[in-house]
Amino acid sequence: MPDRSFSPATPRRSTFTWAASALILGTLLYILPSALHGNPPIESAPDALRYVADRPSWRLAHLANIAAVLIWAGSFAALAPLLAPAATGLRRTMTVVFTAAAAVFAVYFSIHAFGLSAAAEQYFADGANQAAILERAETILILLGSTAFTAQAMLGASIALAAGLITRAPGLPSWLGWAGLVAGVGWLFGALIVNFAVIVPFTALTWLWSITLGAIVWSRSASLRDFASSHTNVW
Secondary structure (H helix, E strand, C coil): CCCCCCCCCCCCHHHHHHHHHHHHHHHHHHHHHHHHHCCCCCCCHHHHHHHHHCCCCHHHHHHHHHHHHHHHHHHHHHHHHHHCCCCHHHHHHHHHHHHHHHHHHHHHHHHHHHHHHHHHHHHCCCCCCHHHHHHHHHHHHHHHHHHHHHHHHHHHHHHHHHHHHHCCCCCCCHHHHHHHHHHHHHHHHHHHCCCHHHHHHHHHHHHHHHHHHHHHHHHCHHHHHHHHHCCHHHC
């Protein structure tokens, strides 16, 4: 029989489980395509075009990365009012920043997905004016450089804000929030000093953190629902 012990305003256990599942799915969608496509040698336009041309899945992999960040944003937006109902201002700030970060990241990786792949196809086509295409490719690489660190910084800030909420979630261990805060701030710092050697390890730490968070929320969905049920004013 259906459970009628709580009102429609009370969050169901399934809300936690699907949000946790989406968080893990988004992370895997970020990791696997990133490992598949790698990073092109952006110092040389001809080498970058060759790198992209040798990877038929280039466009699809980058679209999967965009989907991953959108899923992240949706997952954290769904979990935030349930895990930290009292932190209204921080929740709203995180939602705004994460939404903006996802939009900037989508533009950044769309340039990768469509701009670079189109230039690579044109460059290696029969009878192509390769000199003219190289000029366009150089422009694309400049655009990528102009958006890359902004997107990375905004994602780091989003993760840091989300982790800040986790530190205030009564139903979760405090170390989980602090670990995410270290990952997000490190990611942000790496972007601000324009250094992928710093960004990459903190991005990997964020992947590990988000999967751990999803697993813990999943395993504690019943107790988290009970806590949220006593704070239905956030719904």
